[in-house]
Amino acid sequence: MKVAQIAPLAESVPPKLYGGTERIVSYLSEELVAEGHDVTLFASGDSVTDAKLIPCSDVALRLNPAVKDQLPHQILMLEQVRRRAHEFDVLHFHIDVLHFPLIHDFADRAVTTLHGRLDLPDLRPFYQGFADIPLVSISNDQRRPMPPVNWSGTVYHGLPADLLPFTEKPKGNYLAFLGRISLEKRPDRAIEIASRSGMPLKIAAKIDNADQGYWKTAIEPMVKSHQNVEFIGEINDEQKADFLGNAAALLFPIDWPEPFGLVMIEAMACGTPVIAFRCGSVPEVIDHGVSGILVDSVAEAAENVEWALKIDRRRVRATFEKRFTAERMARDYLDIYRRLPGTRTKAGRLRHSNGYAVGLEVVN
Numbered sequence: 001m002k003v004a005q006i007a008p009l010a011e012s013v014p015p016k017l018y019g020g021t022e023r024i025v026s027y028l029s030e031e032l033v034a035e036g037h038d039v040t041l042f043a044s045g046d047s048v049t050d051a052k053l054i055p056c057s058d059v060a061l062r063l064n065p066a067v068k069d070q071l072p073h074q075i076l077m078l079e080q081v082r083r084r085a086h087e088f089d090v091l092h093f094h095i096d097v098l099h100f101p102l103i104h105d106f107a108d109r110a111v112t113t114l115h116g117r118l119d120l121p122d123l124r125p126f127y128q129g130f131a132d133i134p135l136v137s138i139s140n141d142q143r144r145p146m147p148p149v150n151w152s153g154t155v156y157h158g159l160p161a162d163l164l165p166f167t168e169k170p171k172g173n174y175l176a177f178l179g180r181i182s183l184e185k186r187p188d189r190a191i192e193i194a195s196r197s198g199m200p201l202k203i204a205a206k207i208d209n210a211d212q213g214y215w216k217t218a219i220e221p222m223v224k225s226h227q228n229v230e231f232i233g234e235i236n237d238e239q240k241a242d243f244l245g246n247a248a249a250l251l252f253p254i255d256w257p258e259p260f261g262l263v264m265i266e267a268m269a270c271g272t273p274v275i276a277f278r279c280g281s282v283p284e285v286i287d288h289g290v291s292g293i294l295v296d297s298v299a300e301a302a303e304n305v306e307w308a309l310k311i312d313r314r315r316v317r318a319t320f321e322k323r324f325t326a327e328r329m330a331r332d333y334l335d336i337y338r339r340l341p342g343t344r345t346k347a348g349r350l351r352h353s354n355g356y357a358v359g360l361e362v363v364n
Contacts, residue, residue, distance in 0.1 A: 204233065
Protein backbone atom coordinates (compact mmCIF):
# COMPACT_ATOMS: atom_id res chain seq x y z
CA MET A 1 0.00 0.00 0.00
CA LYS A 2 1.29 3.48 -0.88
CA VAL A 3 0.77 5.66 2.20
CA ALA A 4 1.52 9.34 2.81
CA GLN A 5 2.09 10.42 6.42
CA ILE A 6 1.74 14.18 6.93
CA ALA A 7 3.39 15.37 10.15
CA PRO A 8 3.51 18.70 12.01
CA LEU A 9 6.55 20.84 11.17
CA ALA A 10 7.12 22.25 14.65
CA GLU A 11 9.28 19.25 15.61
CA SER A 12 11.27 16.72 13.62
CA VAL A 13 10.10 13.14 13.18
CA PRO A 14 11.05 11.75 15.63
CA PRO A 15 11.49 14.85 17.84
CA LYS A 16 14.84 15.54 19.43
CA LEU A 17 13.22 16.07 22.84
CA TYR A 18 9.55 16.64 23.70
CA GLY A 19 6.91 15.96 21.03
CA GLY A 20 4.28 13.27 21.36
CA THR A 21 2.58 13.57 17.97
CA GLU A 22 5.81 13.54 15.98
CA ARG A 23 7.01 10.56 17.99
CA ILE A 24 3.88 8.57 17.13
CA VAL A 25 4.16 9.52 13.44
CA SER A 26 7.70 8.16 13.52
CA TYR A 27 6.79 4.88 15.19
CA LEU A 28 3.89 4.33 12.80
CA SER A 29 5.87 5.20 9.67
CA GLU A 30 8.80 2.96 10.58
CA GLU A 31 6.54 0.03 11.42
CA LEU A 32 4.63 0.36 8.13
CA VAL A 33 7.94 0.40 6.22
CA ALA A 34 9.14 -2.66 8.15
CA GLU A 35 5.96 -4.47 7.12
CA GLY A 36 6.67 -3.79 3.45
CA HIS A 37 4.46 -0.77 2.72
CA ASP A 38 5.58 2.15 0.54
CA VAL A 39 5.53 5.12 2.92
CA THR A 40 6.22 8.77 2.11
CA LEU A 41 6.70 11.15 5.04
CA PHE A 42 6.00 14.87 4.67
CA ALA A 43 7.93 16.44 7.56
CA SER A 44 10.79 18.75 8.50
CA GLY A 45 14.10 18.22 6.71
CA ASP A 46 15.94 17.11 9.85
CA SER A 47 13.60 14.15 10.30
CA VAL A 48 15.14 10.67 10.30
CA THR A 49 13.16 7.88 8.69
CA ASP A 50 13.31 4.73 6.57
CA ALA A 51 10.33 6.10 4.63
CA LYS A 52 10.73 8.44 1.65
CA LEU A 53 11.19 11.86 3.22
CA ILE A 54 9.71 14.94 1.57
CA PRO A 55 11.40 17.82 3.45
CA CYS A 56 8.90 20.64 3.93
CA SER A 57 11.21 22.88 5.96
CA ASP A 58 14.97 22.88 6.49
CA VAL A 59 14.69 21.97 10.16
CA ALA A 60 11.94 21.69 12.75
CA LEU A 61 10.28 25.11 12.90
CA ARG A 62 10.58 25.34 16.69
CA LEU A 63 14.36 25.06 16.35
CA ASN A 64 14.72 27.71 13.63
CA PRO A 65 15.08 31.21 15.17
CA ALA A 66 14.46 32.78 11.76
CA VAL A 67 10.89 31.45 11.70
CA LYS A 68 8.48 33.96 13.23
CA ASP A 69 5.26 32.56 11.78
CA GLN A 70 4.86 28.83 11.20
CA LEU A 71 1.64 29.07 9.20
CA PRO A 72 3.16 29.87 5.75
CA HIS A 73 5.48 26.88 6.04
CA GLN A 74 2.59 24.59 6.90
CA ILE A 75 0.53 25.88 3.98
CA LEU A 76 3.46 25.23 1.60
CA MET A 77 3.64 21.65 2.88
CA LEU A 78 -0.07 21.18 2.24
CA GLU A 79 0.35 22.45 -1.32
CA GLN A 80 2.99 19.78 -1.90
CA VAL A 81 0.64 17.17 -0.51
CA ARG A 82 -2.23 18.38 -2.70
CA ARG A 83 -0.12 18.24 -5.86
CA ARG A 84 1.10 14.72 -5.13
CA ALA A 85 -2.10 13.27 -3.67
CA HIS A 86 -2.71 11.17 -6.81
CA GLU A 87 0.41 9.10 -5.99
CA PHE A 88 -1.01 7.56 -2.81
CA ASP A 89 -3.60 4.99 -1.88
CA VAL A 90 -4.05 6.62 1.54
CA LEU A 91 -3.12 10.01 2.98
CA HIS A 92 -2.84 10.11 6.76
CA PHE A 93 -2.85 13.58 8.36
CA HIS A 94 -1.58 14.42 11.86
CA ILE A 95 -1.81 18.22 11.69
CA ASP A 96 -5.12 19.15 13.33
CA VAL A 97 -7.37 21.29 11.08
CA LEU A 98 -5.47 23.20 8.39
CA HIS A 99 -5.86 20.63 5.62
CA PHE A 100 -9.64 20.10 5.82
CA PRO A 101 -10.67 22.61 3.10
CA LEU A 102 -7.96 21.29 0.73
CA ILE A 103 -8.73 17.57 0.63
CA HIS A 104 -12.28 17.34 -0.73
CA ASP A 105 -11.09 15.75 -3.97
CA PHE A 106 -9.47 12.85 -2.11
CA ALA A 107 -11.19 12.91 1.29
CA ASP A 108 -12.53 9.38 0.78
CA ARG A 109 -8.96 8.00 0.93
CA ALA A 110 -7.66 10.38 3.58
CA VAL A 111 -7.85 10.02 7.34
CA THR A 112 -6.96 12.43 10.13
CA THR A 113 -5.83 11.40 13.59
CA LEU A 114 -6.83 13.96 16.20
CA HIS A 115 -3.98 14.11 18.71
CA GLY A 116 -5.18 16.93 20.96
CA ARG A 117 -7.99 17.84 23.31
CA LEU A 118 -11.38 18.30 21.67
CA ASP A 119 -13.35 20.06 24.40
CA LEU A 120 -12.41 23.58 23.29
CA PRO A 121 -15.52 25.59 22.25
CA ASP A 122 -14.08 26.81 18.94
CA LEU A 123 -13.66 23.26 17.67
CA ARG A 124 -17.28 22.15 17.76
CA PRO A 125 -18.55 24.40 14.90
CA PHE A 126 -15.45 23.52 12.89
CA TYR A 127 -16.04 19.79 13.02
CA GLN A 128 -19.75 20.30 12.41
CA GLY A 129 -18.75 22.02 9.17
CA PHE A 130 -16.57 19.08 8.08
CA ALA A 131 -18.69 16.22 9.39
CA ASP A 132 -17.86 13.94 6.43
CA ILE A 133 -14.06 13.90 6.87
CA PRO A 134 -12.84 10.51 8.23
CA LEU A 135 -11.37 10.92 11.73
CA VAL A 136 -9.48 8.71 14.18
CA SER A 137 -9.48 9.26 17.94
CA ILE A 138 -6.61 8.18 20.19
CA SER A 139 -8.96 7.24 23.04
CA ASN A 140 -12.70 6.81 23.36
CA ASP A 141 -12.86 9.50 26.04
CA GLN A 142 -11.35 12.01 23.60
CA ARG A 143 -14.57 11.81 21.54
CA ARG A 144 -16.96 12.89 24.30
CA PRO A 145 -17.22 16.65 23.52
CA MET A 146 -17.44 16.18 19.73
CA PRO A 147 -20.52 16.69 17.55
CA PRO A 148 -21.58 13.80 15.28
CA VAL A 149 -18.67 13.22 12.88
CA ASN A 150 -17.30 10.47 10.65
CA TRP A 151 -15.30 8.39 13.13
CA SER A 152 -13.26 5.66 11.44
CA GLY A 153 -12.05 4.18 14.71
CA THR A 154 -10.04 4.62 17.89
CA VAL A 155 -6.37 3.67 17.73
CA TYR A 156 -4.35 3.68 20.92
CA HIS A 157 -0.74 4.78 20.61
CA GLY A 158 2.03 2.20 20.44
CA LEU A 159 5.81 2.04 20.88
CA PRO A 160 8.41 -0.20 19.23
CA ALA A 161 8.70 -3.22 21.49
CA ASP A 162 12.48 -2.79 21.82
CA LEU A 163 12.51 0.99 22.27
CA LEU A 164 12.58 1.08 26.07
CA PRO A 165 14.14 -1.92 27.82
CA PHE A 166 12.40 -3.71 30.66
CA THR A 167 13.94 -3.03 34.09
CA GLU A 168 13.00 -5.72 36.59
CA LYS A 169 14.99 -4.27 39.48
CA PRO A 170 15.14 -0.46 39.39
CA LYS A 171 18.24 1.14 40.87
CA GLY A 172 16.46 4.24 42.14
CA ASN A 173 13.98 4.46 44.98
CA TYR A 174 12.26 7.54 43.58
CA LEU A 175 8.98 8.62 42.05
CA ALA A 176 9.14 10.10 38.54
CA PHE A 177 7.27 12.92 36.81
CA LEU A 178 7.89 13.18 33.07
CA GLY A 179 6.29 15.55 30.59
CA ARG A 180 5.61 19.25 30.61
CA ILE A 181 5.40 21.89 33.33
CA SER A 182 1.85 23.14 32.90
CA LEU A 183 -1.26 23.66 34.97
CA GLU A 184 -3.13 20.71 33.45
CA LYS A 185 -0.23 18.29 34.07
CA ARG A 186 -0.22 19.27 37.78
CA PRO A 187 3.43 18.87 38.83
CA ASP A 188 2.34 20.52 42.10
CA ARG A 189 0.30 17.40 42.84
CA ALA A 190 3.33 15.23 42.13
CA ILE A 191 5.40 17.21 44.63
CA GLU A 192 2.69 16.92 47.27
CA ILE A 193 2.27 13.17 46.70
CA ALA A 194 6.01 12.62 47.08
CA SER A 195 6.08 14.77 50.21
CA ARG A 196 3.21 12.88 51.83
CA SER A 197 4.65 9.48 50.94
CA GLY A 198 8.16 10.38 52.10
CA MET A 199 9.76 9.41 48.78
CA PRO A 200 12.15 11.36 46.55
CA LEU A 201 10.69 12.85 43.36
CA LYS A 202 12.57 13.50 40.13
CA ILE A 203 10.93 15.85 37.62
CA ALA A 204 12.03 15.66 33.98
CA ALA A 205 9.95 18.21 32.11
CA LYS A 206 9.85 20.77 29.34
CA ILE A 207 8.86 24.36 30.15
CA ASP A 208 7.17 26.12 27.23
CA ASN A 209 7.34 29.90 27.01
CA ALA A 210 3.62 30.04 27.75
CA ASP A 211 4.20 28.18 31.03
CA GLN A 212 7.17 30.21 32.31
CA GLY A 213 4.91 32.23 34.60
CA TYR A 214 3.39 29.09 36.13
CA TRP A 215 6.87 27.67 36.65
CA LYS A 216 8.25 30.83 38.26
CA THR A 217 5.32 31.57 40.55
CA ALA A 218 4.03 28.11 41.47
CA ILE A 219 6.35 25.18 40.74
CA GLU A 220 9.89 26.50 41.12
CA PRO A 221 9.21 27.72 44.69
CA MET A 222 7.78 24.30 45.56
CA VAL A 223 10.84 22.54 44.12
CA LYS A 224 13.16 24.78 46.14
CA SER A 225 11.20 24.28 49.36
CA HIS A 226 11.16 20.45 49.16
CA GLN A 227 14.53 18.79 49.69
CA ASN A 228 13.22 15.50 48.32
CA VAL A 229 12.43 17.04 44.88
CA GLU A 230 14.95 17.27 42.03
CA PHE A 231 14.19 19.14 38.80
CA ILE A 232 16.14 17.64 35.88
CA GLY A 233 14.66 19.52 32.92
CA GLU A 234 13.87 18.23 29.44
CA ILE A 235 15.39 14.84 28.53
CA ASN A 236 15.87 12.85 25.31
CA ASP A 237 14.92 9.25 24.50
CA GLU A 238 18.24 7.76 25.66
CA GLN A 239 17.89 9.47 29.03
CA LYS A 240 14.24 8.46 29.22
CA ALA A 241 15.02 4.74 29.38
CA ASP A 242 17.19 5.24 32.46
CA PHE A 243 14.89 7.82 34.05
CA LEU A 244 11.72 5.73 33.75
CA GLY A 245 13.31 2.31 34.08
CA ASN A 246 14.95 3.08 37.40
CA ALA A 247 11.92 4.81 38.90
CA ALA A 248 9.88 2.99 41.51
CA ALA A 249 6.70 4.43 39.96
CA LEU A 250 5.58 7.15 37.55
CA LEU A 251 3.24 9.86 38.81
CA PHE A 252 0.63 11.03 36.29
CA PRO A 253 -1.44 13.49 38.38
CA ILE A 254 -3.23 15.25 35.52
CA ASP A 255 -6.16 17.65 35.84
CA TRP A 256 -7.54 17.78 32.28
CA PRO A 257 -9.20 15.50 29.67
CA GLU A 258 -5.97 13.82 28.57
CA PRO A 259 -6.47 12.48 25.00
CA PHE A 260 -3.99 9.63 25.56
CA GLY A 261 -0.89 10.18 27.71
CA LEU A 262 2.11 8.64 25.92
CA VAL A 263 4.32 8.74 29.01
CA MET A 264 2.11 6.13 30.69
CA ILE A 265 2.92 3.45 28.11
CA GLU A 266 6.57 4.53 28.04
CA ALA A 267 6.72 3.77 31.76
CA MET A 268 4.86 0.49 31.23
CA ALA A 269 7.39 -0.55 28.58
CA CYS A 270 10.08 -0.22 31.27
CA GLY A 271 7.98 -2.24 33.70
CA THR A 272 7.37 0.84 35.85
CA PRO A 273 3.89 1.05 37.41
CA VAL A 274 1.87 4.26 37.04
CA ILE A 275 -0.05 6.15 39.72
CA ALA A 276 -2.54 8.19 37.71
CA PHE A 277 -5.53 10.41 38.30
CA ARG A 278 -8.76 9.08 36.80
CA CYS A 279 -9.07 11.74 34.06
CA GLY A 280 -9.61 11.56 30.31
CA SER A 281 -8.10 8.47 28.70
CA VAL A 282 -6.36 7.23 31.85
CA PRO A 283 -8.86 4.45 32.74
CA GLU A 284 -8.54 3.15 29.16
CA VAL A 285 -4.76 2.97 29.36
CA ILE A 286 -4.06 1.82 32.93
CA ASP A 287 -5.37 -1.56 34.12
CA HIS A 288 -6.04 -0.84 37.80
CA GLY A 289 -3.92 -3.04 40.05
CA VAL A 290 -2.07 -4.56 37.08
CA SER A 291 -0.12 -1.80 35.31
CA GLY A 292 -0.80 0.91 37.85
CA ILE A 293 -3.18 2.50 40.33
CA LEU A 294 -6.08 4.83 39.50
CA VAL A 295 -6.79 7.54 42.07
CA ASP A 296 -9.02 10.58 42.52
CA SER A 297 -7.05 12.73 44.99
CA VAL A 298 -3.58 13.55 46.23
CA ALA A 299 -4.34 11.85 49.53
CA GLU A 300 -5.46 8.67 47.77
CA ALA A 301 -2.36 8.70 45.58
CA ALA A 302 -0.03 9.06 48.58
CA GLU A 303 -1.84 6.30 50.44
CA ASN A 304 -1.43 3.92 47.49
CA VAL A 305 2.25 4.49 46.71
CA GLU A 306 3.19 1.44 48.78
CA TRP A 307 0.69 -0.71 46.89
CA ALA A 308 1.99 0.53 43.53
CA LEU A 309 5.55 -0.41 44.48
CA LYS A 310 4.42 -3.99 45.06
CA ILE A 311 2.99 -4.41 41.55
CA ASP A 312 4.81 -7.08 39.56
CA ARG A 313 6.91 -5.18 37.01
CA ARG A 314 6.86 -8.21 34.68
CA ARG A 315 3.06 -7.95 34.49
CA VAL A 316 3.38 -4.23 33.74
CA ARG A 317 5.68 -5.02 30.82
CA ALA A 318 3.43 -7.87 29.66
CA THR A 319 0.46 -5.48 29.58
CA PHE A 320 2.47 -3.10 27.41
CA GLU A 321 3.42 -5.89 25.02
CA LYS A 322 -0.19 -7.03 24.73
CA ARG A 323 -1.83 -3.63 24.25
CA PHE A 324 0.59 -0.87 23.29
CA THR A 325 3.20 -1.91 20.72
CA ALA A 326 3.81 -0.10 17.43
CA GLU A 327 3.04 -3.35 15.61
CA ARG A 328 -0.49 -3.40 17.07
CA MET A 329 -0.91 0.31 16.30
CA ALA A 330 0.12 -0.16 12.66
CA ARG A 331 -2.23 -3.13 12.32
CA ASP A 332 -5.13 -1.05 13.61
CA TYR A 333 -4.37 1.78 11.20
CA LEU A 334 -4.05 -0.59 8.25
CA ASP A 335 -7.53 -1.91 9.04
CA ILE A 336 -8.81 1.67 8.90
CA TYR A 337 -6.94 2.47 5.67
CA ARG A 338 -8.45 -0.56 3.95
CA ARG A 339 -11.97 0.39 5.02
CA LEU A 340 -11.77 3.89 3.55
CA PRO A 341 -14.19 4.01 0.61
CA GLY A 342 -11.65 5.59 -1.73
CA THR A 343 -9.06 2.93 -0.94
CA ARG A 344 -11.51 0.16 -1.73
CA THR A 345 -12.85 1.59 -4.99
CA LYS A 346 -11.57 4.71 -6.74
CA ALA A 347 -7.99 4.51 -5.45
CA GLY A 348 -7.11 1.45 -7.49
CA ARG A 349 -8.46 2.82 -10.77
CA LEU A 350 -6.94 6.24 -10.09
CA ARG A 351 -3.47 4.88 -9.42
CA HIS A 352 -3.58 2.58 -12.44
CA SER A 353 -4.56 5.42 -14.76
CA ASN A 354 -1.68 7.55 -13.47
CA GLY A 355 0.93 4.80 -13.63
CA TYR A 356 1.20 4.28 -9.88
CA ALA A 357 -0.11 0.71 -9.66
CA VAL A 358 3.03 -0.76 -8.08
CA GLY A 359 2.49 -1.64 -4.44
CA LEU A 360 -1.24 -1.02 -4.58
CA GLU A 361 -3.28 -3.14 -2.23
CA VAL A 362 -7.01 -2.90 -2.86
CA VAL A 363 -9.42 -4.84 -0.69
CA ASN A 364 -12.55 -6.08 -2.43
